[in-house]
Amino acid sequence: MTQILAQSAMAECWACDTQNDPAAYLCAACGKLLPSDSTDYFALFGLTHRLTLDVAALEKQFYRLSRKLHPDLYTRASKEKRQWSLEKSALLNDAYRALRDPIARTEYLLETEGIRLEEQSRDATDAARATGTDKQQVIPPDMLEEVFELNMQLEEVRMAAASNSQDPELMANLEVAEKNFTAQMEALQQQLESLWAAWDRALADNDAATKDAAKQAMVALLNRRSYIRNLVRDVRQALGKS
Amino acid sequence: MTQERVVGIDLGTTNSLVAFMQEDHPVVIPGEDGSNLVPSVVALAADGRMIVGNAARAHLIETPERAVYSVKRLMGRGVEDVQEELRFFPFHLAEDIAPGEVLRIRLGDREYTPPEISAYVLRQLKQNAERYFGPGSSVTKAVVTVPAYFNDAQRQATKDAGRMAGLDVLRLVNEPTAAALAYGLDKKKEGIVAVYDFGGGTFDISILKLQDGIFEVIATNGDTHLGGDDIDNLLMTIALDDIAGDLKLDLRHNGEAVQAIRKAVIEAKIALSSQPQATLDIHLPGGQQYRRTLTREQFEQLIAPVIARTAAPCRQAIQDAGITPAQIDEVVLVGGSTRIPRVRALVEEIFELPSRGKTPHTDLNPDEVVALGAAVQAKILAGGSAATEDMLLLDITPLSLGIEALGGVVARVIQRNSTIPASATEHFTTGVDGQTNVAIHVVQGEREMAKDCRSLARFDLKGIPPMTAGIPRIEVKFLIDANGILHVSAREQRSGKQAEIEVKPAYGLTDEQVETMILDSFDNAEEDFRQRQLVEARNEAETILTLVERAPSNPAWKLLAAEEHLRIARAKSDLEQVYKQEDYRAIRNAIEALDKATRHFAELQMETAVSFAIKGKTMRAADENMGKGPTAPHSIAPAEIET
Ligand SMILES: [Zn+2]
Numbered sequence: 001m002t003q004i005l006a007q008s009a010m011a012e013c014w015a016c017d018t019q020n021d022p023a024a025y026l027c028a029a030c031g032k033l034l035p036s037d038s039t040d041y042f043a044l045f046g047l048t049h050r051l052t053l054d055v056a057a058l059e060k061q062f063y064r065l066s067r068k069l070h071p072d073l074y075t076r077a078s079k080e081k082r083q084w085s086l087e088k089s090a091l092l093n094d095a096y097r098a099l100r101d102p103i104a105r106t107e108y109l110l111e112t113e114g115i116r117l118e119e120q121s122r123d124a125t126d127a128a129r130a131t132g133t134d135k136q137q138v139i140p141p142d143m144l145e146e147v148f149e150l151n152m153q154l155e156e157v158r159m160a161a162a163s164n165s166q167d168p169e170l171m172a173n174l175e176v177a178e179k180n181f182t183a184q185m186e187a188l189q190q191q192l193e194s195l196w197a198a199w200d201r202a203l204a205d206n207d208a209a210t211k212d213a214a215k216q217a218m219v220a221l222l223n224r225r226s227y228i229r230n231l232v233r234d235v236r237q238a239l240g241k242s
Numbered sequence: 243m244t245q246e247r248v249v250g251i252d253l254g255t256t257n258s259l260v261a262f263m264q265e266d267h268p269v270v271i272p273g274e275d276g277s278n279l280v281p282s283v284v285a286l287a288a289d290g291r292m293i294v295g296n297a298a299r300a301h302l303i304e305t306p307e308r309a310v311y312s313v314k315r316l317m318g319r320g321v322e323d324v325q326e327e328l329r330f331f332p333f334h335l336a337e338d339i340a341p342g343e344v345l346r347i348r349l350g351d352r353e354y355t356p357p358e359i360s361a362y363v364l365r366q367l368k369q370n371a372e373r374y375f376g377p378g379s380s381v382t383k384a385v386v387t388v389p390a391y392f393n394d395a396q397r398q399a400t401k402d403a404g405r406m407a408g409l410d411v412l413r414l415v416n417e418p419t420a421a422a423l424a425y426g427l428d429k430k431k432e433g434i435v436a437v438y439d440f441g442g443g444t445f446d447i448s449i450l451k452l453q454d455g456i457f458e459v460i461a462t463n464g465d466t467h468l469g470g471d472d473i474d475n476l477l478m479t480i481a482l483d484d485i486a487g488d489l490k491l492d493l494r495h496n497g498e499a500v501q502a503i504r505k506a507v508i509e510a511k512i513a514l515s516s517q518p519q520a521t522l523d524i525h526l527p528g529g530q531q532y533r534r535t536l537t538r539e540q541f542e543q544l545i546a547p548v549i550a551r552t553a554a555p556c557r558q559a560i561q562d563a564g565i566t567p568a569q570i571d572e573v574v575l576v577g578g579s580t581r582i583p584r585v586r587a588l589v590e591e592i593f594e595l596p597s598r599g600k601t602p603h604t605d606l607n608p609d610e611v612v613a614l615g616a617a618v619q620a621k622i623l624a625g626g627s628a629a630t631e632d633m634l635l636l637d638i639t640p641l642s643l644g645i646e647a648l649g650g651v652v653a654r655v656i657q658r659n660s661t662i663p664a665s666a667t668e669h670f671t672t673g674v675d676g677q678t679n680v681a682i683h684v685v686q687g688e689r690e691m692a693k694d695c696r697s698l699a700r701f702d703l704k705g706i707p708p709m710t711a712g713i714p715r716i717e718v719k720f721l722i723d724a725n726g727i728l729h730v731s732a733r734e735q736r737s738g739k740q741a742e743i744e745v746k747p748a749y750g751l752t753d754e755q756v757e758t759m760i761l762d763s764f765d766n767a768e769e770d771f772r773q774r775q776l777v778e779a780r781n782e783a784e785t786i787l788t789l790v791e792r793a794p795s796n797p798a799w800k801l802l803a804a805e806e807h808l809r810i811a812r813a814k815s816d817l818e819q820v821y822k823q824e825d826y827r828a829i830r831n832a833i834e835a836l837d838k839a840t841r842h843f844a845e846l847q848m849e850t851a852v853s854f855a856i857k858g859k860t861m862r863a864a865d866e867n868m869g870k871g872p873t874a875p876h877s878i879a880p881a882e883i884e885t
Contacts, residue, residue: 063456067634071663071724075412075623090663090721097660 014084015077032068041095041108049203051109051196055100062096102192103225106218109199113215117222140224150177150231157238171239178235181228188225195221248383248412248624249371250420250616253360253400255314255443255469256578258282259613260367260384266629268424268617270610271374273366279609280370284362285309286349290774294366303505306332306497308350312471315443316345316356317403318396318750326467330475332497342697344751357399357751358759361406368409384409385620387612389444390416391464391640393686394698394728395750401725402756412623414725417441418448419459419637420615421576424606426452426633433571436559438589438602439612440552441577443469447556449563449570455632461563461659462640463555470511470579472548477507477536480544481522485532499527514541515581542584549585556592562659567594573602580608636661639722646683646692655720658688665721676708680716684728699750701730707737779829783821786836790814793840798847806842813839 011020011034018029027034042049045061067073069092074085098104107117139147153173160167195218202210250268252259257279261270270278275296285293285301286308293301301309315327321339328335336346336353346353364386371381386409388400397414404411415423418437425435431452439446446464450457481503485491493499506524513520514536524532560567573593579585580602589595589602606614622630638659644652645668655666670680680703687695706714715735722728751759790810793799802810817832 063454066456066636070634070636072413072619072623072634076625086663086721086723087665089724090665093661093664094666097664 014081026068039091040112041098044092044095045099049109049112050200051105052193052200053099053105058096058100062092065092102189103222106192106196106222110215110218110222115215115219117219140227143227147231150235153177154234154238174235174239178232178239181232181235184228185225185232188221188228192218192221192225246383246624247371247375247379247381248385248620249367249381250613250618250620251364251367251384251386251409252417252420252613252616253314253363253386253388253403254282254612255312255441255471256282257442257609258363258367259610260371261610261613261617262371263617263621263627263629266627268614268621270613271367271371273370274373280363280366281311282314282360282363283309283311284313284349284359286352292362294362303498303501306501307334307348310334310347310349310359312443313347313356313359315471316347317360318356318393318399319345321345330471330478332500355751355759357403357756358406360400360403361759364403364407364409368407382408382410383412383620383624385413385415385616385623386411387417387420387616388414388726389441389464389466390418390439390446390448390462391444391466392416392726393466393641393696394726395696396466397726398750401727402751402759405756406759411725413619414727415616415619415635416446416448416459416462416637416640416726417444417612418446418462418576419450419457419635420613420619421574421606421611422448422450422452422457422615423618423633423635424611424615425574425603426457431572434563434565434569435572435574436556436570436593437574437576438552438556438580439464439576440549440579440585441469442579443467443471445469445552445555447552447559449559449565456634456636458636458661459638461559462638463559463562464640465551465555468548468551470577473511473545473579473582474504474507476544476548477511477522478503481507481524481532481534484534485526489526489530489532491526491528491530493526496527510536511541512581514538515583538583545582545584549582549588552585553588553592567592568598573600574606574611575602575604576608576611578609580604637724637726638662639664639726641686641696642688643698643720643722643728644685644687644692644695646685650692652685652687652690652692652695656722660722662722662726663724665719667717667719670703670716670718671712672706672709672714673711675711677711677714678706678708679704680706682718684720684730698728699730701732703732706734709736776824776826776829779826779833780821783817783829783833786833787814787817787821790836790840793843796847798843798849801846802843806839809839810836810843 012018013020013027013030013032013034015032016027016030018027020028020034026032038044045058045065047053066089069085069089071082071085071089074082077085098108110117153170156167156170157174160170195214199211199214199218201207202214247262249271250261252261259270259278259280261268263269272278273280273295277296280295281299283295283298283302285298285305287293287301288305298309302311310333312331313333315331316324316333320342321335322341324333324335324345327333334348336348339345344355346355347359364384368381368384372379375381384404386400386404388397392400400414401411418439421437421439422435425431425437432454433452435450435452437446437448437450439448444464444466445468446462448459448462450459452458478500482494482500485493493503503524506522510520510522517538519535519537520541521533521535526532560570570593573589573595575586575589580589586602593600593602595601618630618633619635621627622633622635626633639656639662640658642654642658643656643666644654647653653668655668656664670682672680682701682703683692684698684701685692685695686698689695701718703716703718706716713736716732717735718730718732720728720730793810799807813832813836817829817836820828820832823829
């Protein structure tokens with residue numbers, strides 16, 4: 001009975017049929033990815049959930065894994081193996097795309113922690129559309145004044161555009177606003193990296209309270225970032241830049 | 243271990259080529275006529291055979307209603323997409339095509355879908371390769387190239403064409419990527435390479451990162467409605483307007499004249515790439531001559547707006563790649579239209595080449611480089627060789643994939659320029675209690691609203707267990723494979739039930755339809771021909787049998803010897819036996835035997851007929867009938883005159 005259990009727990013390599021330890025994610029014999037049910041992006045690259053990572057090393061590992069998994073290597077294999085290769089290489093590409101990008105990486109990590117930023121945002125969009133109102137984004141409290149002033153200016157630009165005139169002073173103000181918000185975006189990037197460091201330390205120390213605090217701070221930062229990004233978009237539109 | 247031969251095919255708008263890896267370098271396989279290029283022209287000959295390539299070109303002018311070219315422009319597209327095409331190309335579409343349906347092209351009195359027409363071109367290339375590899379060799383696997391900017395439906399249509407032609411398409415490779423493979427194979431290059439591919443009907447720009455044998459495409463853009471054909475159309479408009487104005491001759495609907503003008507403007511275009519001027523000299527119906535000299539300066543002014551349209555996709559691709567033009571190490575030119583000096587100048591400007599002391603790469607023949615690259619990829623898929631060792635191509639999807647959400651807005655699930663294979667998982671639920679179906683509309687494109695994007699398919703998720711609204715959780719997985727083709731699967735998570743998906747591909751053929759077209763296109767051409775020969779033979783047999791039946795009532799009959807009566811009776815009974823059977827050759831033989839047996843009777847009958855002074859018919863007419871050959875109805879024909 002124990003024997004049977006042990007046997008079935010072994011993971012058979014889909015490419016070379018070698019029996020592997022169920023915890024292994026690459027075959028000991030041929031180095032190919034094993035059919036584990038895990039779809040964790042970090043684990044795929046042999047990484048823990050640390051957010052600070054070496055993008056150049058990530059690329060090397062991406063190339064190395066691509067050489068093991070890409071469908072080009074399995075066109076002569078059985079249908080089942082071709083399907084495995086297709087699914088695993090899609091997973092690899094999806095993982096690499098998310099991990100190499102700082103924002104997508106952070107969002108992915110928060111998702112593995114049960115926080116779905118994108119879905120929240122999409123639900124809000126859908127709800128707004130369904131009720132015919134504008135999507136309500138919560139204005140970060142410290143930006144209230146700034147945003148109020150900007151909206152006034154954007155409204156003036158729209159009215160001016162409707163009467164085919166242009167106020168150079170207003171446009172100059174918007175240029176300043178664009179620079180200002182772009183600088184804020186860059187500053188957020190710096191802050192994000194220090195939150196990563198906090199998260200990584202808490203992860204190593206297995207410090208649940210600090211992990212939670214870092215997560216909440218990252219969620220707030222990403223929401224703020226997405227808010228400012230929309231402002232930049234509106235300003236650029238008003239300036240005729242996009 | 244012997245590797246199966248996998249060929250590389252460039253299925254082009256204007257010309258198509260087949261290539262393979264010989265030892266360590268790719269070579270183009272010539273056709274029987276010695277030419278590397280097979281014009282993508284298909285014509286239905288009078289005898290029902292399908293003619294492809296150079297041989298079919300003559301038909302474009304002689305029987306334009308039975309010939310078709312540039313069919314790549316119609317692949318995977320609907321009638322509402324091709325109105326622009328129809329203004330300039332003499333496509334004869336069937337009249338009853340509804341929006342969303344696969345197009346059908348009329349050749350003579352038959353109709354063919356664009357994949358079927360392409361399948362004839364592919365079959366020709368397959369045959370050229372088999373002939374080249376020697377007796378008994380069969381080519382069943384291929385890599386086929388497509389424009390990088392082709393959408394899902396266009397890719398699927400190309401794959402379907404391969405299947406109809408008896409080719410297992412192992413991979414669809416993007417044309418600019420294939421060119422990069424051919425280019426990189428030679429040089430073992432590292433760095434960032436841009437491929438500017440301006441062909442007959444499409445424009446693509448791809449930016450790749452070459453490193454340790456990995457060819458990683460980082461951005462692509464393009465226009466599937468932009469090519470050398472557009473330049474030809476401009477020149478043609480001028481010529482047709484001239485002719486309408488000066489000669490008061492409207493030739494726009496004269497297929498033969500339009501083809502003659504097209505041929506002349508293409509020659510002028512080619513000449514203007516190397517000469518300061520060229521003359522259009524066209525012989526028109528009615529004996530008039532049209533003549534116009536065009537300087538290169540005029541030509542360049544004229545085509546400037548067309549070639550300028552390639553700039554925006556280039557700039558977008560550079561931006562998407564997250565680089566500046568100065569970071570691009572090499573620019574490779576692909577496609578016949580890059581021979582135009584003005585096009586080269588534009589490329590130099592966009593990629594800031596002169597200021598960096600660089601020139602675009604043109605060392606590989608721009609007409610052949612895509613096929614050569616397809617051969618390299620074919621070799622990689624067949625198991626590789628020393629030359630392709632370590633080479634791996636990582637391509638991307640050119641267009642974002644999205645789902646139509648509330649209000650017709652697009653929710654993106656896979657962004658453009660994502661490395662493929664790529665996947666995304668989305669969750670759906672029901673909006674009404676007890677709802678068992680959920681409809682999903684999948685689109686491709688970059689616009690905000692679904693109606694402005696390309697409709698890929700409508701999926702109907704069926705068999706959802708009836709539950710309170712919002713409770714079912716249906717997980718739908720979208721997967722774009724290495725060919726850039728979408729696959730969808732779905733599962734209802736709460737019940738664990740695999741949801742049934744009904745796919746309605748837009749502008750696509752179902753598996754079953756493709757299956758029938760395999761038979762239709764290949765067995766049919768020959769089968770139809772055989773059928774017609776059989777029907778003709780039977781008709782002749784019936785005619786001659788009727789005549790022989792009546793023969794004894796003819797005065798000439800009595801003049802025959804008993805032996806001759808016997809021989810005729812025997813031949814008649816032989817023909818009666820075979821003429822209901824399927825073998826037209828047996829019927830022909832029996833007809834010939836009966837013809838021979840009755841020849842003396844026919845002669846005697848002629849003589850008696852003359853003395854009978856037949857009503858209405860002269861001897862001369864009877865003579866003509868006689869002279870037409872050995873078949874029985876003719877030799878016996880005078881009997882008809884009597885009745
Ligand atoms: Zn293995």
